[in-house]
Amino acid sequence: MNNILLDVQNVKKHFPLKKGVFSRGKGFVKAVDGVSFSVYQGETFGLVGESGCGKSTLSRLIMRLIAADEGEIRFDGKDLLKLKGGELRRQRQHLQMVFQKPFESLNPRMTVGEIVGAPFRIHGKAKGAERERRVRELLEKVGLDPDYVNRYPHEFSGGQRQRIGIARAIALNPKLVICDEAVSALDVSIQSQILNLLKQLQREYQLTYLFISHNLSVVKHMSDRIAVMYLGKIVEIAGADELYASPQHPYTKALLSAIPHADPDAKKERIVLTGDVPSPVNPPAGCRFCTRCSEVMPICREREPALIETADGHAVACHLYTKE
Amino acid sequence: MARFLVGKLLVMVLQVFVVATIVFSLVRLMPGDPAVLVLGTERGADPAAVAEMRHRLGLDQPVFKQFAAWIGDFVRFDWGESIFDGTKVTDYMAQRLPNTIELAVVSIVLAALIGVPLGMVAAVRRGGFVDMLLSSIAALGISFPVYVLGTFLILLFSFKLGWLPASGFASFSDDPAKHIERLVLPAFTLALGLAAAIARMTRSSILEVLNKEFVLTLRAKGVSSAGVLIRHVFRNAVIPVVTIIGLQLGNLIGGTVLIEYLFNWPGMSTLLVKAISNRDYPLIQGCIVVMSTFFIVINMLVNMLYGLLDPRVR
Amino acid sequence: MWKKCFRNKMFVFSFVVLVPIVAIALFGPWIAPHDPLKIRPDLTLRPSMPGYWLGTDEFGRDILSRLIFGIRPSMIVALGSTALALLLGTVMGVAAGYFKGWTEQIVLRVIDIVLCFPPILLALMVVGFWGGGVRNLIIIIGIVYAPHFGRIAHSATLQVRSLEYVESELSLGATHWRVLTKSILPNVLSPLIIQVSLTVAAAILLESGLSFLGLGVVPPEPSWGQMIGDARGYIHLHPMYVIWPSLCLGITILAINLMGDSLRDILDPKLKGR
Numbered sequence: 001m002n003n004i005l006l007d008v009q010n011v012k013k014h015f016p017l018k019k020g021v022f023s024r025g026k027g028f029v030k031a032v033d034g035v036s037f038s039v040y041q042g043e044t045f046g047l048v049g050e051s052g053c054g055k056s057t058l059s060r061l062i063m064r065l066i067a068a069d070e071g072e073i074r075f076d077g078k079d080l081l082k083l084k085g086g087e088l089r090r091q092r093q094h095l096q097m098v099f100q101k102p103f104e105s106l107n108p109r110m111t112v113g114e115i116v117g118a119p120f121r122i123h124g125k126a127k128g129a130e131r132e133r134r135v136r137e138l139l140e141k142v143g144l145d146p147d148y149v150n151r152y153p154h155e156f157s158g159g160q161r162q163r164i165g166i167a168r169a170i171a172l173n174p175k176l177v178i179c180d181e182a183v184s185a186l187d188v189s190i191q192s193q194i195l196n197l198l199k200q201l202q203r204e205y206q207l208t209y210l211f212i213s214h215n216l217s218v219v220k221h222m223s224d225r226i227a228v229m230y231l232g233k234i235v236e237i238a239g240a241d242e243l244y245a246s247p248q249h250p251y252t253k254a255l256l257s258a259i260p261h262a263d264p265d266a267k268k269e270r271i272v273l274t275g276d277v278p279s280p281v282n283p284p285a286g287c288r289f290c291t292r293c294s295e296v297m298p299i300c301r302e303r304e305p306a307l308i309e310t311a312d313g314h315a316v317a318c319h320l321y322t323k324e
Numbered sequence: 325m326a327r328f329l330v331g332k333l334l335v336m337v338l339q340v341f342v343v344a345t346i347v348f349s350l351v352r353l354m355p356g357d358p359a360v361l362v363l364g365t366e367r368g369a370d371p372a373a374v375a376e377m378r379h380r381l382g383l384d385q386p387v388f389k390q391f392a393a394w395i396g397d398f399v400r401f402d403w404g405e406s407i408f409d410g411t412k413v414t415d416y417m418a419q420r421l422p423n424t425i426e427l428a429v430v431s432i433v434l435a436a437l438i439g440v441p442l443g444m445v446a447a448v449r450r451g452g453f454v455d456m457l458l459s460s461i462a463a464l465g466i467s468f469p470v471y472v473l474g475t476f477l478i479l480l481f482s483f484k485l486g487w488l489p490a491s492g493f494a495s496f497s498d499d500p501a502k503h504i505e506r507l508v509l510p511a512f513t514l515a516l517g518l519a520a521a522i523a524r525m526t527r528s529s530i531l532e533v534l535n536k537e538f539v540l541t542l543r544a545k546g547v548s549s550a551g552v553l554i555r556h557v558f559r560n561a562v563i564p565v566v567t568i569i570g571l572q573l574g575n576l577i578g579g580t581v582l583i584e585y586l587f588n589w590p591g592m593s594t595l596l597v598k599a600i601s602n603r604d605y606p607l608i609q610g611c612i613v614v615m616s617t618f619f620i621v622i623n624m625l626v627n628m629l630y631g632l633l634d635p636r637v638r
Numbered sequence: 639m640w641k642k643c644f645r646n647k648m649f650v651f652s653f654v655v656l657v658p659i660v661a662i663a664l665f666g667p668w669i670a671p672h673d674p675l676k677i678r679p680d681l682t683l684r685p686s687m688p689g690y691w692l693g694t695d696e697f698g699r700d701i702l703s704r705l706i707f708g709i710r711p712s713m714i715v716a717l718g719s720t721a722l723a724l725l726l727g728t729v730m731g732v733a734a735g736y737f738k739g740w741t742e743q744i745v746l747r748v749i750d751i752v753l754c755f756p757p758i759l760l761a762l763m764v765v766g767f768w769g770g771g772v773r774n775l776i777i778i779i780g781i782v783y784a785p786h787f788g789r790i791a792h793s794a795t796l797q798v799r800s801l802e803y804v805e806s807e808l809s810l811g812a813t814h815w816r817v818l819t820k821s822i823l824p825n826v827l828s829p830l831i832i833q834v835s836l837t838v839a840a841a842i843l844l845e846s847g848l849s850f851l852g853l854g855v856v857p858p859e860p861s862w863g864q865m866i867g868d869a870r871g872y873i874h875l876h877p878m879y880v881i882w883p884s885l886c887l888g889i890t891i892l893a894i895n896l897m898g899d900s901l902r903d904i905l906d907p908k909l910k911g912r
Contacts, residue, residue: 063809092811105802109824122812168806339754346751350767467892469843469863471850472884475870479880483873578758582847586870597851600766608766612759619756 004074005176005208006039006062011071013057031057033232034071036307039176044202044209046223046240048216048255054232055212059180062210063097064088076175093123096169100181102161106153112139112164113149119171138167141204142197159190166197170205178210183218195222216259220244225313228252231288234307238314248316250293287319295320328631336624343616347609348394413610416595421614424591428580430511435518436565442519443526443564450531458527462520471582474513478586481509510587514579521572525564570626577619649900655893663709672700674707675858683876692882695865696872701879705886708860715775715855716841722780723837727787728830732822734788735795736814745792749785757782757844765853775854779844783837790833794826828905835898839891846887862887 012035014028032054039045049055061068064080073080075095083091099105106115117135120126126134136146142163153161162182169177179198183191195218202209211222219226219240226243228236228251236249247253254273273292284290290300299319307317401414446455465473481488488509569576581593588594592611599607643649662669671689678698685693692701734745752760764778798804799822807817846863848854855861862883869880 060805065805065808089811089813092809097806097809099802099806101802105806107803107807107821107825110820118807118812119810122810122816165806168810339750342751343754347763350763353767463895464888464892467839467895468884468888469846469850469891471847472866472888475866475873475880475884478870479873479877483877574756574758577756578844578847581758581762582850585851596762596766597853600762600853603766605767608763612763615759616755619759620754 003041004038005041005076006210007072007074008038008058008062009036009072009074011035011058011061011073012069013054013061013066014069030232032061032068035229035232035234036071037227037234037237039208039210041175041208042206043224044211044222046219046226047210047212047229048214048219048226049229050214052231053229055214055229056180058229059097059178059210059212062178063095090123093119093172094175095178096172096174096176097178097180098162098165098169098182101185102158102165103185105165106161108153111150111152112156115153115164116149116167116171119168123172125172134171138171139164141170141201142167157190158186159194162186162194163197166194166201170201170207173205174207176208176210178212180212181214182211184213184215191218198222216255228255233288233317235289235318236314236316237307238316242311242314248310248314248321249289249318250295250320251289254294287317329628332624332628332631336620339620340613340617343620344398344613347612347616348391348398350609413606416607417592417610417614420590420592420595423589424580424584424593427507427511427514427584427589427591428576430507431514431518431580432565432569434511434515435522438515439519439522440526440565443523444530446523447527447530455527458520458523462524465517465520469582470513470517470579471586473516474510474583474586477509477513506587506589510583510589513586514576514583517579518568518572518576521568522565525568529564566626566629570623570630573619573622573626577615643900643904646900646904648896649904652893652897652900655889656897659709659890659893660713662706663713666706666710670700670703670706672703674699674704674860676700683872683879685876685878693876693878695868695876695879701865701882704860704865705862705882708862708865708883709886711772711855711859711861712842712845712849712863715772715779715845716838718772718776719779719783719841719845720834720837722776723783724787724830724834726780726784727789728791728823728826730784731788731791732795732818732826735792736799736818736822742792745788749788752781752785755782757840758847761844761848762851762853765848770848770853771856775845775848779841782844783840786837787830787833790829791826794829795822798822798825832898832902832905835894835901839894839898842887842891842894 011032012030013032014030017027017029035054035058037045047055047058057066060066062073062075062080064083068081071081075091078091080088080091080095110118113132113135116138117131120131120134132149135149139146139148144160144163144167148156153164156164166182182198183194186194198209199222201207209222211219213219220243223240225237225239227234228243228249230251236243236247236252238248243252244256247256273294284301286299286301286303287293287305290296293300297319303319305317305319305322307315308322309315310321442454442458446452446458449455489506580591581596583589584591584593585597592615596608596611596615598604599611644653671691676699678694681690681694681698682696683694684690684698687693690700690702692705695701695704730745730749734742755763760782761775761778765774768774804817804821807821812820845854846861846866849861849863850867852864852867855864857864865883866880866887869876869883872879
């Protein structure tokens with residue numbers, strides 16, 4: 001359980017801004033700007049951040065739906081960014097994704113059976129009756145009636161569609177499943193059902209999860225370790241409990257203070273962030289968070305802090321801790 | 325704003341150039357030797373005549389040189405002579421173009437004069453007689469080809485009623501009354517189809533204005549719908565007409581071609597049809613280039629007008 | 639699907655009109671009372687009479703038979719050119735929208751260039767240089783209307799390709815071919831089908847216009863537009879000669895337009911219903 005399954009090293013993705021008739025680049029949107037982390041086999045690694053922080057871009061970079069500008073992504077020892085054509089396609093069996101929008105992630109013109117059976121078709125792993133059998137098995141596993149194989153997506157509810165999406169993702173027994181805001185579009189009551197399903201499947205199939213969300217409580221519930229992202233960079237990584245018990249980065253602290261607590265008597269100090277969110281096109285020269293940080297120091301505006309390990313398994317990118 | 329206009333102008337010039345190039349290359353792309361085709365089967369059997377024609381057409385030069393020479397000629401408006409009777413192509417153009425333009429312009433004006441008021445009435449008395457009539461005529465109008473409509477009008481006004489002549493032409497300077505007499509049917513035929521479309525568009529754009537909140541407020545204050553309309557008449561008349569012209573331009577030119585032929589109106593289209601029957605390639609090229617240029621220019625003008633009227637487009 | 643169609647009144651009406659027309663087109667040669675090409679100099683320009691129910695034309699040919707035979711070339715040209723335009727336009731438009739980059743630029747420029755010509759001029763130009771006839775008409779009318787399909791296919795593809803189910807197919811490892819055929823094409827079909835009916839009507843109008851000018855279907859093979867063109871010289875002598883083909887043409891096109899409208903009504907709410 002100790003080997004690294006996914007190793008992301010200094011990945012960058014800059015989107016050029018097009019302006020003018022001749023599409024001359026007038027700057028870049030630095031969606032992902034030097035992100036590094038590792039995911040161990042068997043764990044659930046959470047990635048949390050607000051909209052626009054780059055986590056969706058990151059998931060698509062890992063899945064190679066878009067091309068990275070710089071960096072390395074090693075999956076199971078192989079450098080994903082260097083694979084091409086057939087080899088890349090073969091590798092995809094082991095690396096799957098559950099998408100966010102239940103109403104968009106399933107092809108409206110395909111039956112459920114075809115959708116869940118697609119992985120088998122694409123990789124030639126099962127045909128005819130055998131494929132049908134496995135599709136029905138998968139539907140059962142995710143809690144759906146296998147007799148639904150001939151129905152179309154629009155006949156199902158949001159939660160059921162996510163189950164279909166999950167069935168499709170685990171069809172070929174992948175090693176890593178990226179859950180990109182997999183429950184964000186669902187009603188709260190359904191969310192817990194799906195989360196439980198994910199946990200159950202993880203135990204059964206020995207899956208590794210990269211769990212991406214903007215919702216802190218959900219991330220905490222699911223993850224073993226968590227990384228916090230802000231404007232294209234990772235600002236803190238720690239074990240789930242550790243992060244919530246002793247957050248170090250000011251941004252993390254602010255995020256955590258916004259979580260509603262079940263206990264109405266617990267004293268809560270809301271840290272309200274002031275200042276404007278800098279645009280990802282023109283990030284400040286130093287630390288990205290400096291314009292909103294309550295504990296900003298002069299050095300924060302000049303130099304970017306590096307991600308440094310401050311305790312066992314706990315790393316943070318903040319000048320408050322770099323002097324040590 | 326200026327950038328927008330200049331940009332459009334450049335695109336326009338480019339398009340005209342591309343069109344002209346395509347038309348030029350077509351003769352070269354045709355099966356068979358252009359010289360033989362031009363001479364016809366009899367004279368084309370004589371090798372000396374063929375060689376001479378090839379030299380005349382400049383076919384013995386390398387293609388690049390031919391093209392360069394052709395561009396030079398094109399820009400200087402030296403478009404060759406008709407194979408049929410030797411008249412300079414540009415002379416033919418000068419002769420025929422004004423007639424076609426006259427027909428087109430008169431038709432458009434007529435269409436606007438008929439269509440806009442009809443559309444207004446249909447909008448103000450929504451669901452009334454005029455409105456229903458308009459919808460049914462419009463449905464029929466797009467289904468019957470324009471020359472069918474023309475033929476029916478000839479049947480009615482020329483044959484049955486004997487009011488107007490079916491064809492023929494008299495130049496305005498020679499005999500103005502006769503000229504107008506012969507202009508009425510063709511212009512009216514073209515105008516009807518256009519008028520229906522303009523009326524529909526006028527109707528919907530007026531309905532849009534009438535439904536806007538500020539109008540409801542005004543009316544609540546006692547201003548009549550007529551009063552509101554008058555203030556907006558210009559906008560409501562011009563925009564639909566311009567829109568329809570833009571949308572229907574292809575059909576309009578097509579219609580002009582057919583109507584000129586039907587009524588024997590001596591315009592560009594009858595020239596083109598005759599040229600095609602005679603395999604008069606220089607003339608065919610000239611006609612196509614001129615008419616396509618018109619198409620491109622008017623499209624561009626409509627575009628520009630829209631840019632002026634609606635800043636969002638820029 | 640079919641049930642929905644037949645519940646729509648416009649569809650039923652146009653269907654009822656078009657089915658006999660298509661039937662006549664298919665079975666014409668067996669129904670027509672006379673040979674449409676047979677010249678009878680002694681029977682020119684006769685009004686309706688027994689055996690020649692609609693009268694004869696200037697060559698003594700039976701008008702009714704010519705009407706019946708006249709459907710075929712128009713129908714073949716209209717359907718053939720629409721099919722060509724659909725195929726050409728869809729392939730180009732989908733490729734442009736899916737692969738973007740240079741493909742998109744080239745396709746869009748080509749479309750712009752074809753659209754520089756008013757349809758009839760482009761057709762006349764080609765006919766002028768290559769001659770008329772059914773085969774050439776199919777090709778040129780197909781090319782004239784391909785851009786319309788191309789633009790629709792292009793914008794529909796752009797919309798669809800950014801949807802998550804396309805991403806999911808790609809992330810599963812599907813080849814481009816599979817994504818195009820299973821995810822993109824089925825989901826861009828609706829607007830294209832609506833355009834088909836519009837194009838068929840436009841193609842018939844264009845072909846009949848060309849035949850009217852004498853530059854379309856090659857005589858003596860009959861075509862409705864051509865008959866109208868021939869008849870106009872004889873309006874005073876035999877007005878019905880011009881009226882019959884005009885009515886046939888008008889009603890057919892009206893029916894096609896109505897069918898197109900009804901299809902749009904049927905398909906659109908289904909789209910919105912998603």
